[in-house]
Each structure stands twice: as structure tokens, then as C-alpha cells.
Amino acid sequence: MSAIRVLPELLINQIAAGEVIERPASALKELLENSLDAGAQAIGVELAGGGVKLVAVTDDGSGIARDELKLALARHATSKIASLDDLEHVGSLGFRGEALASIASVSRLELTSRRADERHAWRVTAEGPALGAPAPATLARGTRIEVRELYFNTPARRKFLKSEQTEFAHCEEAFRRIALSRPDVAFVLTHNGRVRLQVKPQPLAARIAAVLGEDFAAGALPVEESGGQIALRGAISAPAHARGTRDAQYFFVNGRCVRDKLVAHAIRQAYADVLHHDRHPAFVLFLDIDPQLVDVNVHPAKAEVRFRDSRAVHQFIFHALHKTLSHSAGETVPAAAAPAPAAAPAMPYYRSQGAMSLGIAQPAGAYAMLFAPPPAAAADTTTLSAPTPALPPSSNDHPLGFALAQLAGIYILAENSGGLIIVDMHAAHERIMYENLKSALDGRAIPMQPLLVPVHFAAEALDVATAEDEHDALQELGFDIAPAGPGALIVRGVPALLADADAQALTLDVLHEVREYGASRIATERRNELLGTMACHAAVRANRKLTVPEMNALLRDMEATERSGQCNHGRPTWHQISVTELDRLFRRGG
Numbered sequence: 134m135s136a137i138r139v140l141p142e143l144l145i146n147q148i149a150a151g152e153v154i155e156r157p158a159s160a161l162k163e164l165l166e167n168s169l170d171a172g173a174q175a176i177g178v179e180l181a182g183g184g185v186k187l188v189a190v191t192d193d194g195s196g197i198a199r200d201e202l203k204l205a206l207a208r209h210a211t212s213k214i215a216s217l218d219d220l221e222h223v224g225s226l227g228f229r230g231e232a233l234a235s236i237a238s239v240s241r242l243e244l245t246s247r248r249a250d251e252r253h254a255w256r257v258t259a260e261g262p263a264l265g266a267p268a269p270a271t272l273a274r275g276t277r278i279e280v281r282e283l284y285f286n287t288p289a290r291r292k293f294l295k296s297e298q299t300e301f302a303h304c305e306e307a308f309r310r311i312a313l314s315r316p317d318v319a320f321v322l323t324h325n326g327r328v329r330l331q332v333k334p335q336p337l338a339a340r341i342a343a344v345l346g347e348d349f350a351a352g353a354l355p356v357e358e359s360g361g362q363i364a365l366r367g368a369i370s371a372p373a374h375a376r377g378t379r380d381a382q383y384f385f386v387n388g389r390c391v392r393d394k395l396v397a398h399a400i401r402q403a404y405a406d407v408l409h410h411d412r413h414p415a416f417v418l419f420l421d422i423d424p425q426l427v428d429v430n431v432h433p434a435k436a437e438v439r440f441r442d443s444r445a446v447h448q449f450i451f452h453a454l455h456k457t458l459s460h461s462a463g464e465t466v467p468a469a470a471a472p473a474p475a476a477a478p479a480m481p482y483y484r485s486q487g488a489m490s491l492g493i494a495q496p497a498g499a500y501a502m503l504f505a506p507p508p509a510a511a512a513d514t515t516t517l518s519a520p521t522p523a524l525p526p527s528s529n530d531h532p533l534g535f536a537l538a539q540l541a542g543i544y545i546l547a548e549n550s551g552g553l554i555i556v557d558m559h560a561a562h563e564r565i566m567y568e569n570l571k572s573a574l575d576g577r578a579i580p581m582q583p584l585l586v587p588v589h590f591a592a593e594a595l596d597v598a599t600a601e602d603e604h605d606a607l608q609e610l611g612f613d614i615a616p617a618g619p620g621a622l623i624v625r626g627v628p629a630l631l632a633d634a635d636a637q638a639l640t641l642d643v644l645h646e647v648r649e650y651g652a653s654r655i656a657t658e659r660r661n662e663l664l665g666t667m668a669c670h671a672a673v674r675a676n677r678k679l680t681v682p683e684m685n686a687l688l689r690d691m692e693a694t695e696r697s698g699q700c701n702h703g704r705p706t707w708h709q710i711s712v713t714e715l716d717r718l719f720r721r722g723g
């Protein structure tokens with residue numbers, strides 16, 4: 134091993150860049166945040182080549198004094214905090230003083246700035262370790278930063294950059310988040326010389342409509358709630374306007390767009406009664422909280438936060454949204470009736486796949502395939518796919534007994550030696566799928582089933598980008614997804630266990646989750662959540678008529694599945710009513 138030495142400044146910055154500047158979109162985010170911190174009222178973004186060739190941000194903010202230009206590019210140099218105490222009250226978006234230094238270390242960067250009291254602007258140019266002296270330049274009051282040829286000097290990093298479309302999609306999303314966060318500021322975004330989005334200062338509702346489209350705005354319910362040191366405002370989609378995917382979910386904490394599990398949970402919870410769990414609300418919400426009660430310094434890109442009193446925050450969000458949703462109940466179509474096709478008015482909110490089978494018994498053989506165990510375990514589970522309506526054997530090695538009938542399209546009634554068993558068929562099936570997916574993934578990868586007819590559909594640029602970025606991770610999950618042009622995806626294979634699910638809805642949901650949390654976290658912490666999402670897609674819908682052999686197959690599957698007593702949302706999947714209880718009900722016996 135060589136001797137220990139201190140790394141050169143440039144290399145230190147390049148290492149830091151690896152953490153903070155993952156791609157052009159991350160550079161754009163940092164530059165935009167700097168402009169907002171400088172009090173800008175109008176911000177222009179120019180991109181070329183998806184941001185790889187050029188990211189330029191021009192603002193009309195405070196500007197940087199000539200003597201501080203070089204310092205702005207130095208590592209750990211910031212004007213935003215000076216002490217630990219400042220850090221605990223931080224109200225600015227930046228404070229780590231490393232963004233510009235990191236970006237400058239992996240690109241050709243030019244910084245031009247002019248303060249209000251200066252007669253002309255000054256410019257410094259950084260290329261690798263070299264930093265020129267400030268030279269006079271022209272610029273109106275404010276700052277312009279041009280970042281060219283990102284990663285030109287770190288080829289290993291450059292290799293990870295994706296297509297121009299993909300990188301642009303990520304930039305556009307970063308821009309959208311910032312534009313949503315500050316409706317009082319004007320923004321314009323151009324790519325390769327074409328204007329892609331332009332907004333003037335406007336009320337929040339108008340900004341949301343401008344950035345996310347009239348669709349969202351039309352179905353949005355305003356949220357406005359405050360209490361003590363915390364306030365929540367913004368808009369959420371009415372249940373009837375919920376979506377099949379997790380698009381358009383934006384949550385800002387003190388102006389910063391974050392992903393937070395606790396927040397996501399509170400929102401889901403608020404919608405629990407009014408939304409089937411394969412629909413997703415859209416929302417743009419701003420939580421304002423005393424900066425002392427939240428730690429923003431937990432993640433280099435500040436995409437996560439930590440609340441001091443997370444329970445109180447959860448409760449606050451839940452109640453605010455719950456209130457909004459219950460007030461709106463009269464005005465909007467309840468979720469249960471929402472996407473029901475006109476032809477089937479009695480059909481609740483389940484997918485059309487379920488609607489088509491309403492009242493029609495499925496061929497047992499086809500149904501049994503739904504329950505097919507992962508191929509590895511296929512050999513020892515022959516009972517699962519036995520489609521013949523055989524009489525129940527009289528032996529008592531089946532704790533859940535044998536099916537008698539289906540009730541209300543939801544429950545399976547079965548008899549065992551103890552009495553009556555009631556099974557929630559959707560919850561039970563979901564649990565079984567979930568455990569099967571888990572053990573398939575434990576055995577390295579979920580087996581894929583090629584689709585006879587590949588599914589081709591329009592998708593948002595970001596979904597296309599995720600499919601490209603996370604190709605390997607998706608393959609491991611049993612998906613074969615490829616971009617089919619800038620706004621389309623083609624799915625050629627899905628997890629064999631989920632072969633009967635709606636491939637498009639399933640794919641979009643999975644892409645969203647992978648994108649939201651990153652493939653590496655999906656592989657670890659978020660894995661089970663993702664598998665839960667997938668399982669839900671495959672699980673049999675309520676109102677689907679089952680034959681007795683199908684019901685028995687489900688009971689046998691439940692017995693063979695670990696933890697099948699609860700669905701993966703924690704609800705029980707079955708309940709026993711003993712003969713004694715029934716006797717008591719009918720005042721029989723002693």
C-alpha cells in the first residue's frame with residue numbers, strides 16, 4: 134500500500150460531486166436553489182443536449198461581489214450560515230457551500246455576476262483546477278452561471294449519463310419542482326433553443342395548473358390548515374380524480390421538495406377510506422414548520438428531512454387532509470363510484486378486468502394459474518392447481534377447511550372442524566402473492582414471463598427515463614421494459630407470478646416506486662413495499678365469482694403460505710367463528 138497523503142483539492146471536489154451532482158438535473162437543481170436564495174424574482178434556464186452540453190441559469194438576484202467570485206467556487210464557502218446555531222435555524226435552500234465547487238470540478242464553468250452597486254459585471258472561468266482572475270463582463274444585475282460539458286474530465290462518470298431525452302426529462306422534473314415551490318417567481322425553461330415551459334408570477338393555483346396541467350387543477354381541492362408552529366397548504370386531488378400512477382405528488386417542507394416515508398404514509402392514510410389502494414392521489418403540498426423542528430441536513434442533496442416530533446407532524450397532515458376530503462364528500466363523486474364504466478353501474482372501483490368477470494365463474498384451470506407458485510416450489514404443491522371439483526377429503530389436515538360458498542363477492546365461507554371460517558379473498562390472495570414474490574426474489578430474481586403480445590403504451594418522459602436507467606434492477610424484478618421513442622414504453626415481459634395483472638398499470642406503478650426511492654433502496658429497505666405494490670396488482674378483485682375448487686385452491690394456498698393470517702397491509706385475512714359461538718347466537722345447547 135502507498136503512503137497516506139492528503140488528496141488534492143480538485144480530487145476532493147470531484148469525489149463530492151459524485152455524491153451531489155449525479156447528473157445534469159442535480160446541477161440544475163443546485164443552481165436554481167442558489168438563485169432563489171439570492172432573492173431572484175425572474176429565473177431563466179437554458180439547456181442543451183439534455184443538460185450535458187449546457188446548463189445555464191440566469192437570475193436577477195443579489196449578485197456576487199467581485200472579490201467573492203472565486204470564493205463562491207471554493208469548497209465549504211457559503212454566505213448562508215456561519216455557525217452551528219445558524220445551521221439549526223437555516224431558512225435558505227443551500228448552506229453546505231459545496232455545490233458550485235463540486236460542479237466546477239467536473240465541468241467547464243463560467244460565473245458572471247453583478248451587484249446592484251457595480252458599474253459592470255465580473256466573470257470568472259473555472260476549468261478543472263485552474264481558476265482565472267475576474268474579468269469585466271456585461272450582465273444586468275444578477276448572476277449567470279454556465280455549466281458546459283458536464284463530466285468532461287471524469288470519463289467513468291460520463292459513461293453513466295443516459296440519452297439526451299432521459300437527461301432532459303430529469304432536468305424538466307427538477308425545474309418543475311422548483312417552479313411549483315415559488316409561484317411568486319417568474320421562470321422560463323428552454324431546451325436546444327426551444328421554450329419548453331414559461332410561467333409568470335401568479336397565485337399558487339394558477340402555477341399548479343401551468344406546471345401540472347389543467348387536469349390536475351380541475352380535480353383539485355384546496356388545503357389550508359395551520360396550528361401553532363406548523364401549517365399546511367396547497368392542493369390535493371379529489372378521490373374521483375385520483376390516478377392509476379403516482380404522478381404529480383409533490384411535497385415541500387419549508388420550500389424544499391422532499392420524499393418522506395412518514396409524510397407519504399399520512400397522506401395515504403387520509404385517503405384510505407375514500408380511495409382504493411391501487412389508485413393514487415395527486416398533490417402539491419407545502420408544509421411550513423419552524424426550522425428548529427426539522428433537520429434538513431440528513432442527505433447530501435437534501436432530498437430527505439427528519440422531523441423532531443414525527444408523530445405530531447403525521448397527525449397534523451393526516452387531520453388536515455382528512456378534513457379536506459370529508460368536507461368535499463358532498464361535492465365530489467365518492468371514490469367507490471369513480472372510474473366505474475357506464476356499462477356496469479353496480480361495479481365499484483375495481484379494474485375493468487374484474488368488471489368483465491362479474492358474475493361469471495372463471496374456468497378453474499385458468500384461475501388456478503393465478504395461484505401458481507414460483508416455479509422453484511412447483512413440485513410439492515400439486516393441490517394448488519387441482520381444478521377438479523373433488524369432494525373434500527374427510528381428513529382434518531386442512532386447518533382452513535373446505536369452501537362452502539362465496540358471500541357478497543368478497544368473502545369465502547368455509548367449514549372446518551372448529552366451525553365456520555370466513556376469508557377475505559382479496560386480502561388473502563394478496564398475501565400469498567406477496568410471499569411468493571418475496572421468496573422468488575430471495576432466490577435471486579423473479580422469473581419473467583415473456584408476453585405473447587408485447588404491451589405498448591404512452592408514458593411520461595420520466596417513466597421512460599427510469600425504464601432506461603434502472604434496466605437491470607427491473608429485470609431482476611421480472612420486467613422486460615424498453616423505451617419505444619421519447620414518450621412511449623414497450624413491455625415485453627412481466628413477472629410470471631403476475632402474468633394476469635394489467636401490464637401497463639403494474640409497470641407504471643413499479644417504475645414510479647423505483648424512481649422515487651432509487652433502485653438501490655428498492656433492493657433493500659423498500660423492497661417489501663415494492664413487492665406489496667406488485668402483489669396488489671395481481672390479487673383477485675372483489676366481486677369476482679369463484680367456483681368451489683377455486684376457493685379450495687385459495688384455502689390450500691393460504692395454509693402453505695407463511696404469515697397468511699394477515700394481508701400485507703396488516704388487515705386480517707380470515708376469521709374463525711366456532712360452533713360454540715354459533716350455538717350461543719341461536720341459544721342452543723346449555
Ligand SMILES: Nc1ncnc2c1ncn2[C@@H]1O[C@H](COP(=O)(O)OP(=O)(O)O)[C@@H](O)[C@H]1O
Nearest residue numbers: 167171205211212227228229230231232233276
Ligand atoms: N445565483 C447566485 N446569486 C448570488 N449568489 C450566489 C449565487 N449562486 C451562488 N452564490 C453564492 O455562492 C455561494 C456558494 O454557493 P454553493 O456552492 O451553492 O453553496 P451554498 O448554496 O450551500 O452556500 C453561496 O453561498 C452564495 O453566496
Ligand SMILES: [Mg+2]
Nearest residue numbers: 163167227232
Ligand atoms: Mg447552493
